[in-house]
Amino acid sequence: MPHIKRISQSVFFVLTFAFILFSACPTGAQEETPAVAEVSQKLFRADRTNVLIFSLIFAGVILTYTKLAKKGKPLFIRKIAGLDALEEAVGRATEMGKPVLFIPGLQELDEMETIAGISILGRVAKITAQYDTPLMVPVRYPLVLAAGQEAVEQAYIQAGKRDSYNKDCVRYVAGEQMAFAASVNGLMMRERPAANIFMGAFFAESLLLAETGNAAGSIQIAGTARPEQIPFFIAACDYTLMGEELYAASAYLSHEPLLLGGLKGQDLIKVIIIVALVVGMVLILTGNGTRYVELFIPK
């Protein structure tokens, strides 16, 4: 099995090497195939070739790792502190027979952070289903309501607890951000949940929810990809998932090879980006990097 790992890594380093080489003579490639150039000129936005190449590398790496994962290749992912605390917190709520409050962020369903929040909700709901711990999921958008109910219903079915699934545990609380925060704050002080889990896109209300939850004495685990709100979650919560750890969380919790594959793929892209950055900096500092950087500028 190890040789597959070595082959795939060498393939991608060759790819990055070609990517860097290609940057050295960008005009060359187009001249060789004039016919294609005419057609593509009219239709294809030549100024976005860099995005096309980067996207192909990106998709290639992510899909290859996903396929490797599907074939059962062992994938090592380091421990993410906040996530063990998640299972522990829900366990504690079960012992105390107090509810778990889960908020999949305050954005519409068409935000990737909300999708990550919904898929983590699916994993948490599976645990609460097993122990019949009450679960409260206030949401702020109707599409998130629909997706949340689907995710929780599936979790209860898979845990064999279809009958104890209550459709109204996922509920649309209010339209506006602060009305949502006011309602959830009231809910926290009245229901006193044992664990508050905030996973998704949050804005100024992050501290409103987390500080009230702290006053209500709940264990709090938060995760958001928005850099502006992470400091407030760090100040008021017990554990905070930062930036892309939110996206890694659903893969990590599910232990599903397909999702773990994507995570490993992202790591390799990160290595490629770091290599490209270091090469760029060396070229820039030695004064002849303009054409290389030109390659990355979004048009």
Next chain:
Amino acid sequence: MRTLLPLAIAFISGLIMVIAFFINPEQKTVGTISQDLLIWSSIIGGFTFLLGAISITRVNWKQVSMRKPGWGYNLLTVLAVFVMAVPALWPAAWLPSGWERLAGRNAGSIYDWLFLYTATPMSQTMFAILAFYIASAAYRAFRARSTEATLLLLTASMVMLWRVPMGEAFLLFISPDLPGVINTYIMGGISLSVQRGIIIGAALGAATMSLRILLGIERTYMGRS
């Protein structure tokens, strides 16, 4: 059929948007199709807001009908939804003359009055409460327990000083170019580079999630059955 059709729709609509990204804007065909898809998805989104109203009414009405403790408050929410939504959608023509202004959503309507004089002050006050919470969170959390926590509270205190005139004067007193160092090297250097790191990391995470949705690997949002 139940899962295949939605997955196919997700793939096709996503692919069109990806292709549209690479097509010259003057190219009418794919350009307008992608534009239409965006308008279509906002139309679908528009419908679901009625679902939202139904959910909030049903959940609160259940509390009222079962006379759960505090059902009076839930009745208030149900009434507020209708008092706000119905006049706004009520055609002005059906109102006796002189009362038309109360319908619709423009200035002078019930909708606008309730929004300006109840919802707006309440959301402004919820925001104002953050000033108290930021003080209590800073006091409780900013304790020099570890190197990281110490770095957090030292930088926070220094930037707080830098942001206010009296504080800035104090920093200038310590050394004339300290505010400049904070602005260039902390805000424009360390903070900027970390923001970039998190933006790039999160962008890769979001792009992977988008790819999974397009290829139907990520389906929790529509139930995996």
Next chain:
Amino acid sequence: MEIFQIWVMAFFTLAIFSFLYADNPVFKFAEHIFAGITAGYYVALYLDTVVKQQLWQPLTQDFNSNWLLIFPGILGLLMFARLYPRFSWLARIGLAFVMGTTAGVFLMSELHGNVLGQMAGTMQIQQTGGEPNYVLTILIIIGLISTLIYFYFSKEHVGALGATAKLGIWFIMISFGAHFGYTVMARISLLIGRVYFLWTDWIGSFIT
């Protein structure tokens, strides 16, 4: 603003501020009205601006050039299938359409605007006051790489990788501290806005 409006605004302001002391009936009253009003606000707004202006009017006024709008209309109506468990799978079609379109847009804008954009922005000599600042340039590239390494999942953070990750979390904590300090002003200015209203408009109205 007439006196009646000022008193209504002052009542709801004080009702929400009362939560600072403790959860109380006045706050519960204001909170439940607040939830209902904003839900009603969004329902009226979206039905008017989207369903009426972007769907009903184009379909009724000029059918043959807008007949395609029937599809989003149907998919939108299908969303109500959620209310009946047996047909709830029909709602998935509309859901999948919205998700597919958005995933397509985000896949490109994230890679294009955020990843490439930020990389391009980093790979240049930083200027301070028009002068090239090499220290800043090196600081940014180190900060960026150590932050990316901190979020590296595939290997345990030990040895050289661990040291870079440690540097990364220090950079991250400095950045979050700076951000926290920078935000204090925003929160206080919103409190100033409220206290200004209570002090000048409300109390002012019955003192002068």
Next chain:
Amino acid sequence: MNIWQRLAGLHRQWIFILVWIAVIFPLIVPATFEISTTPEVKALYDAVEALPDSSVVMLTFDLYPNALAETEPMTRAALHHLFRNNHKVVTVTTIPLGGPSVAERVTRELAAEYGKVYGTDFVNLGYKPNYVSVLKGMGSSIESIYPADNSGTPLGRLPLMTTVKNYADIAFIFVVTDNGIIDFWISIVNAQFGKPVGAGVTSVMAPKQYAYIGSGQLTGMLGGMKGAAEYEQLVGKPALAVTGMGIQSLVHFLLIGLIVVGNLGFFMNRRSQAKKGGGA
């Protein structure tokens, strides 16, 4: 409970009372301070100053009602600046709740002050959902996204809108916002249509924008109330933002004092426990 344990464990109500005092006291005893201008604010001011005479500027009200204390002074200072340099102003918003009505109220109030006429000197397009299609759509044709303005008048009947078809006819985009929409004005409008974008943002969002200023994708920024106060001073119209700075200073010092006191109590406690532990 010795003094240190009490200092390290103040109940949150005491802290709230201290904040109340710090906010109300300067209202009774007002004191203002001279405000220095940061480079980002100067860059935005200079960018607007450098715009060709009577060119069209798109001013956005992408803001919710709750952050008005920070964002409204920015929109007012921007409108003073734009109307004084007699630019044509087109206002839009991607926020349904508050955006349209605040834009209508503030723009009409200041337009009256400068004798500007609706339809020829300024137009409020109001709100349309799905910010991605709005931002992208206005690149090809504004009319396809906004068939009518905020009060329902078709664009054809507004003289200003007959000359402004899409971003090509707009010289500068001045975004005033309290949420993440600024990222899309940059990654869609600036990156894909090459339009210069300047922004007034709330304090919490300002640090993230440094990344965009550094890469030239954002031409200048007003950061929070301090940025608004600096811009008010540059435009020569000091208002709420400037007077608020006195309160800001007091509360900032209170916060720093609380952090110091909290840590003092924390250290003294740890030392006394260590001593007790060591002694036994």
